Amino acid sequence: xxxPMTEYLLIDLDTERWICRICAHDFGDARGNYKEGTLVYxxxxxxxxxxxxxxxxxxxxxxxxxxxCRILEFYCPTCGTxxxxxYLPPGHPPTVDMxxxxxxxxxxWEAHGGNPEEVVNYGPGENAxxxxxxxxxxxxPHSHQTEGR
Amino acid sequence: MTLTTDQFVPTSGSDDDASQxxxxxxxxxxxxxxxxxxxxxxxxxxIMRTHQIMPRTAYxxxxxxxxxxxxxxxxxxxxxAGALDEAFEMCESMGAAPGAKWADLSCAVYTAEGDVxxxxxxxxxxxxxxxxxxxxYIMKNWKDEPTVGINPGDGFFHNDSRFGxxxxxxxxxxxxxxxxxxxxxxxxxxxxxGENGACEPGGMPSGSESPFDDGLRASPIKIVEKGHLRRxxxxxxxxxxxxxxxxxxxxxxxxxxxxxxxDTVDRLIDEVGQETFVASLRVTxxxxxxxxxxxxxxxxxxxxxxxQFVDSTLKENILIKFACKITVKGERMIIDLxxxxxxxLNRALNSPLASTKSFMSQAVLSYWWPxxxxxxxxxxxxxIITEExxxxxxxxxxxxxxxxxxxxxxFSALQSAFAKMQFSAPQKYSNVVAPWFxxxxxxxxxxxxxxxxxxxxxxxxxxxxxGGAKAFRDGEDAVAPLFCAMAxxxxxxxxxxxxxxxxxxxxxxxxxxxxxGKFRGGMGYEMMVASRGTPSWGFMTVTSGSKFSSVxxxxxxxxxxxxxxxMVKDINIYDIIKKDPSQFNLSMERVMNEQPFxxxxxxxxxxxxxxDVAKEGELYMIAQGAGGGYGDVLxxxxxxxxxxxxxxxxxxxxxxxxxxxxxxxxxxxVHEQATIELRAQMRRDRISRGKPYKEFVAEFVQEEPPKDLxxxxxxxxxxxxxxLATHWGKIEPERVKGKIAELPLIxxxxxxVLKIGKLEARVRELEQKYGEVAVHKS
Numbered sequence: 001x002x003x004p005m006t007e008y009l010l011i012d013l014d015t016e017r018w019i020c021r022i023c024a025h026d027f028g029d030a031r032g033n034y035k036e037g038t039l040v041y042x043x044x045x046x047x048x049x050x051x052x053x054x055x056x057x058x059x060x061x062x063x064x065x066x067x068x069c070r071i072l073e074f075y076c077p078t079c080g081t082x083x084x085x086x087y088l089p090p091g092h093p094p095t096v097d098m099x100x101x102x103x104x105x106x107x108x109w110e111a112h113g114g115n116p117e118e119v120v121n122y123g124p125g126e127n128a129x130x131x132x133x134x135x136x137x138x139x140x141p142h143s144h145q146t147e148g149r
Numbered sequence: 150m151t152l153t154t155d156q157f158v159p160t161s162g163s164d165d166d167a168s169q170x171x172x173x174x175x176x177x178x179x180x181x182x183x184x185x186x187x188x189x190x191x192x193x194x195x196i197m198r199t200h201q202i203m204p205r206t207a208y209x210x211x212x213x214x215x216x217x218x219x220x221x222x223x224x225x226x227x228x229x230a231g232a233l234d235e236a237f238e239m240c241e242s243m244g245a246a247p248g249a250k251w252a253d254l255s256c257a258v259y260t261a262e263g264d265v266x267x268x269x270x271x272x273x274x275x276x277x278x279x280x281x282x283x284x285x286y287i288m289k290n291w292k293d294e295p296t297v298g299i300n301p302g303d304g305f306f307h308n309d310s311r312f313g314x315x316x317x318x319x320x321x322x323x324x325x326x327x328x329x330x331x332x333x334x335x336x337x338x339x340x341x342x343g344e345n346g347a348c349e350p351g352g353m354p355s356g357s358e359s360p361f362d363d364g365l366r367a368s369p370i371k372i373v374e375k376g377h378l379r380r381x382x383x384x385x386x387x388x389x390x391x392x393x394x395x396x397x398x399x400x401x402x403x404x405x406x407x408x409x410x411x412d413t414v415d416r417l418i419d420e421v422g423q424e425t426f427v428a429s430l431r432v433t434x435x436x437x438x439x440x441x442x443x444x445x446x447x448x449x450x451x452x453x454x455x456x457q458f459v460d461s462t463l464k465e466n467i468l469i470k471f472a473c474k475i476t477v478k479g480e481r482m483i484i485d486l487x488x489x490x491x492x493x494l495n496r497a498l499n500s501p502l503a504s505t506k507s508f509m510s511q512a513v514l515s516y517w518w519p520x521x522x523x524x525x526x527x528x529x530x531x532x533i534i535t536e537e538x539x540x541x542x543x544x545x546x547x548x549x550x551x552x553x554x555x556x557x558x559x560f561s562a563l564q565s566a567f568a569k570m571q572f573s574a575p576q577k578y579s580n581v582v583a584p585w586f587x588x589x590x591x592x593x594x595x596x597x598x599x600x601x602x603x604x605x606x607x608x609x610x611x612x613x614x615x616g617g618a619k620a621f622r623d624g625e626d627a628v629a630p631l632f633c634a635m636a637x638x639x640x641x642x643x644x645x646x647x648x649x650x651x652x653x654x655x656x657x658x659x660x661x662x663x664x665x666g667k668f669r670g671g672m673g674y675e676m677m678v679a680s681r682g683t684p685s686w687g688f689m690t691v692t693s694g695s696k697f698s699s700v701x702x703x704x705x706x707x708x709x710x711x712x713x714x715x716m717v718k719d720i721n722i723y724d725i726i727k728k729d730p731s732q733f734n735l736s737m738e739r740v741m742n743e744q745p746f747x748x749x750x751x752x753x754x755x756x757x758x759x760x761d762v763a764k765e766g767e768l769y770m771i772a773q774g775a776g777g778g779y780g781d782v783l784x785x786x787x788x789x790x791x792x793x794x795x796x797x798x799x800x801x802x803x804x805x806x807x808x809x810x811x812x813x814x815x816x817x818x819v820h821e822q823a824t825i826e827l828r829a830q831m832r833r834d835r836i837s838r839g840k841p842y843k844e845f846v847a848e849f850v851q852e853e854p855p856k857d858l859x860x861x862x863x864x865x866x867x868x869x870x871x872x873l874a875t876h877w878g879k880i881e882p883e884r885v886k887g888k889i890a891e892l893p894l895i896x897x898x899x900x901x902v903l904k905i906g907k908l909e910a911r912v913r914e915l916e917q918k919y920g921e922v923a924v925h926k927s
Contacts, residue, residue: 005573007620007667007704007780039839042849045698049710050661050802053741053753060713060753062662062772065696068460068468068858071707072849075839080832082705082781087698089458089468089858091851093865094842097454098569101478104450105573112575122580122621130581130620 001109003116004132005098008076008083009034010117013106023079024136033096035074038083040094043071045087066090190368192311192545196285200506202434202529203262203285208331212428225417225429226522229258229267232413236406237269240340243405245398247644248341251609251637256406257523258414258430259284259323259335266334266430268523271635274514275315275556276339279507281525282313283369284323284335292332297371301327304373304404306386308345309366311545313503316552317363318345318352322373322403326414333427336410338403343606346390347550349760350595350605355463355691356759357497357550364550365389373404391595391605437526442480444518444578445530448570452476454866455566456488457558460711461693462496463551463757465900468697468854469498469540470862471555472869473562477570484509484563485534488869490861491889492540492547495896498693499543500555502535508556509533511632512563516585517571518578519634536889539872540861551691553589560631561587561700564617565777568703583617583624583670583703583777585631588692588756590614590712590773592678595760596686599649608652608676609639610773615671618664618706618779623789624671626658627773649683650763652676653722654735659772661800663793665807666706666778667785672798673709673773675737679722680763688769690714692756699774706778707807714758714771715741718750721766737770782808783828787819853884860884861895880906 001013010021011030018027018034027037044066051061064087072094074084086095109116122128171179205213236256240249248254255272257265263284268277287305291297305323310316320342326334347354347364357363365386372382378400386400387393418426457471472488492499510528514521521527535542541555565584571577590613595605613627629636641652654677664670680686693699694711701708715737725746726733732745744751756771763769790810793799795817804810809831811823840848854860859875859882874895876885885892916923 003573006569007572011573036842038842039836040842040845040849041835041839042845048665048707048807049698050800052659052661052738053713053715057744057751058713058715058741058753060695060711060715060755062659062710062713064698064711067696067855068466069458069697069711073835073839074705075835077836077839077841080835082783082835085702085705085707087458087701087708089697089854089860091849091854093850093867094846095454095456095866098451100449100451104478108447108449109575114575116573116575120577122577122619128580128619128621 001106001116002134003105003109005100006083008081010134011100011102011105013102013109016102020076020079020081020083021134022081022136023076024134025076025078030100030102033099035084035094035096037077038074039077041073041075043073045069045071190290193286193289196282196289197311197313197501197503200525200528200533202264202438202525203260205431206262209260209427209431212424213431215424215428217428217432221421221425222429222432225421225426226267226433228413228417230270232410233257233267233269234271236338236410237271239406239409240338240402243402244340245395245402246340246342247606247609247639248343249399249402251612251639252633252635253341254339256338256410257336258410259337260430260434261332261334262288263335264434264525266433266524273315273341273633274523275507275511275632276319277337278510278514278523278525278528279313279315279503280321280323280337280339282503283307283321286312287323287369288332291369291371299325299327299332300375301325302373302376303371304407305369306372306400307367307369309368310501310504310549310552312368315504315507315556316353317347317365317550318343320399322400322407323369324407324411326411328418328423333423334414334430336407336414338406340399340403342395342399344390344392344395344595344604349689350391351593351607351689352605353553353589353593353607353691354550355497355689355757357548358495360546360548362550363548372400378404391603394602433522434524434526437522437524438529440521441518441527442530445477445482446480447576448477448574450478453566453569455562456866457561458697459498459554459558459693460695460697461755461757462493462498462897463554463691463693464496464759465859465897466696466755467859467861467875471541471558471562472863472866473566475563475566475570480530481532482530483532483534486539486541487534487536488863488866488872489536489539489541491872491874491892491895492538492543493861493895493897494547497548497551498554499540499547499549500552501549502537502542504549504552504556505541505559506533508560508632509563512560512567515634516564516579516582517567520578538889554693557587557631561585564631565703581620583619583664583666583706583779584700584708585617586614586673586700586709586774586776587631588694588699588712588774590673590692590756590771591690592676592769592771593689593691594648594650594687596649597684598647599682600647604648608644609637610676612636613638613674613773615673615709615773615775617703617776618666618668618670620779621668623668624664624776626672627656627674628671649686650678650680652678657736658798659737660797661803662710662772662775663799664700664702664707664709664775664778665782665803666702667780667782668706669778669785670702670709670776673775675770675772677735677737677768677770679766679768681723681765683765685762687760687762688758689760690756690758690771694774695755700777702778704779705781707782708777709775712756712772712774713753714756714769716752716754716770717746717768718752720746720749720768722746722768723766737772740768740770783831787821787824791817791819
């Protein structure tokens with residue numbers, strides 16, 4: 001059974017690995033920090049958030065100050081998807097943002113009996129839909145099967 | 150602080166207990182003596198540090214024992230909801246406070262012990278969710294106090310957040326429901342009133358440097374006695390603030406609103422009986438608590454960490470951490486704020502613990518499980534760990550005039566972390582949402598109006614926060630403040646009848662003011678104001694996030710940009726546009742970059758502007774904030790990118806460099822293949838420049854923050870109990886480390902003194918350099 005944990009990450013409960021939902025890259029032990037399997041880049045925030053008022057004339061411009069703020073971009077090493085962007089002071093250790101109890105996750109989904117990779121409709125309205133299936137399942141992207149993966 | 154006998158005298162026991170210091174009789178004498186001679190009944194830690202619902206009273210047990218009909222409970226709840234919504238509309242329609250006109254208020258019904266049973270559907274959840282504290286204070290200290298007492302028709306007023314309030318600019322009216330001399334429930338109304346006599350007008354002073362700068366410090370007082378407003382206390386309150394008319398008008402409005410709720414309560418009790426009514430209030434609170442435990446158990450067990458870094462004291466730029474780890478284990482949820490920076494004892498950004506928790510309630514009841522009855526039971530089962538004397542759990546002596554700086558972070562910690570907690574949960578009760586904007590990007594103002602009145606308050610633009618992007622769509626622009634789902638931006642033209650300034654630019658979206666992502670955050674708009682026709686006027690701003698983005702994105706999306714304050718002093722824009730109407734083409738970008746007005750002093754600053762005297766026609770400019778983006782920018786539909794580009798919502802630079810879209814410049818038609826190729830190249834570039842995690846950490850991570858960064862809070866998350874702080878024990882700041890109890894008192898010197906010191910040093914340096922002999926007398 002595979003459980004989508006974020007927009008780009010799932011946990012394969014059979015192998016207990018973090019997996020990329022786009023390309024099936026293996027990020028490592030699902031009981032650990034998925035970030036350890038990523039590529040990371042220290043982005044100057046001014047490259048992302050451009051100034052609206054002239055930085056030659058003014059100190060405050062709509063663009064973050066790189067002395068205060070960096071953006072750590074975490075990429076999938078295989079498909080290059082940006083799976084997390086963390087705003088941090090320079091030199092601050094990256095945050096271990098998620099650690100999950102895999103035994104409990106398995107128990108809860110087995111007790112539930114449903115397919116974690118189903119389409120979710122948050123409603124109201126027809127547009128409030130998120131497809132939770134893994135994108136690398138090109139053969140049956142919306143399959144509801146829960147075993148044999 | 151409150152001194153109670155419990156803190157000094159061992160609990161009484163049997164006389165033959167060898168460890169017992171006092172006999173029962175002696176204990177009674179001590180208790181009586183202490184009760185009669187208590188110096189000061191300040192905020193009671195036993196009340197203020199607890200957010201759990203109270204145990205059932207004997208009377209509630211008795212009422213519940215007579216049987217519960219769930220359908221009847223539901224009917225009672227719906228009747229109460231109707232009454233509360235009606236009372237809400239009364240406050241909104243008749244309230245004198247600008248905030249009241251935009252839904253910055255709420256009404257509620259409480260159990261006898263103060264637990265919120267139900268809130269008005271509209272309004273600010275946090276307002277009412279914090280009022281169990283003052284009700285418990287009143288029940289503990291005033292109920293049996295011969296000089297106060299509680300009688301039918303009484304009404305209690307308070308505003309000081311040290312006794313349980315979101316912040317000191319809000320004012321409450323709490324009214325007991327009584328039968329046969331017994332209090333069986335409470336009803337209440339709270340409005341963001343604005344002006345409160347603080348060191349700056351408007352009630353949210355960023356310049357506050359001591360609790361006595363925070364303005365009115367009303368502990369719960371009986372302002373209404375048996376239906377009559379006490380003129381002596383009213384006069385005191387009016388005399389203590391800048392706007393006596395506002396004080397009178399809105400106390401009366403809240404009296405009327407609570408009376409309306411009481412009418413429904415009286416009818417309900419007549420219809421269903423007192424016992425059924427009391428039982429219904431109680432089981433609602435308990436049912437919500439039970440349901441919250443059940444919903445927690447549906448979430449995956451584990452720990453989600455979400456740290457925030459705030460870049461301003463509102464007087465100077467610093468970095469102070471708001472740390473948060475949320476752990477779920479079965480039915481238990483533990484929110485741990487250890488690692489959060491220390492309180493700063495001469496700055497306004499600190500928050501009392503109850504205020505921080507009230508915004509956690511806001512997140513739970515409006516963003517996690519909005520379908521639940523809005524009750525104290527929602528936060529009650531959640532364990533919250535904090536350290537007293539951090540800025541999210543400030544001590545009694547810390548100023549809290551701008552406590553929203555910390556308490557809003559309590560909201561963001563829960564709202565943002567929940568996306569990761571609920572993504573894998575089988576049952577979702579709300580959308581997966583990127584962080585909502587969380588700052589007070591707004592003008593506060595004060596002075597003398599064109600009608601000769603003294604006022605102090607704020608603009609409604611506070612309510613125009615951009616929404617976070619969702620898992621299936623963009624965030625909504627300027628949709629709602631984090632604290633009120635259905636708030637209003639107000640009618641500027643109506644306001645201009647009452648206050649002497651014009652919003653020359655309003656509701657114009659600022660290009661690139663987005664949290665970029667697969668789905669982008671809702672955008673914020675710019676505001677430009679200038680005073681007119683007033684003998685004295687001034688503006689303030691009370692926002693952090695001008696160097697470090699206030700909200701990040703979610704799952705690879707980016708956060709909001711940062712926000713400057715821009716001003717043009719020494720001009721009169723009204724004279725300029727009278728002479729040349731074409732100059733009315735105003736935007737922050739054009740005015741600041743082109744500097745078109747001769748003689749103007751063009752300035753930017755961070756958004757902590759203390760009350761600044763605004764001469765007629767001087768321009769003040771800010772922008773409302775954006776919500777965080779969701780998902781990878783390279784997954785955004787190119788058509789959506791180009792649509793934003795065509796509407797000037799984003800720049801060509803962002804469309805190309807951030808979103809990786811290629812388009813036809815004249816027609817805005819997307820070049821699909823070129824876009825695919827550019828994005829593929831951008832992915833390859835990421836893989837090429839990204840470093841393996843361990844290698845990256847070895848290069849990037851430092852033992853401490855950069856030397857010149859004024860930093861407060863833990864560094865990393867391995868040892869959250871060790872806090873770093875910047876201490877001015879000597880002339881130069883030094884970094885100190887230790888547990889919160891080991892740190893020295895943290896204060897920040899006056900920035901003008903620091904600036905003068907630097908300038909004097911420079912003068913001496915130049916004098917020495919050029920051999921000038923000057924005598925400096927002190």
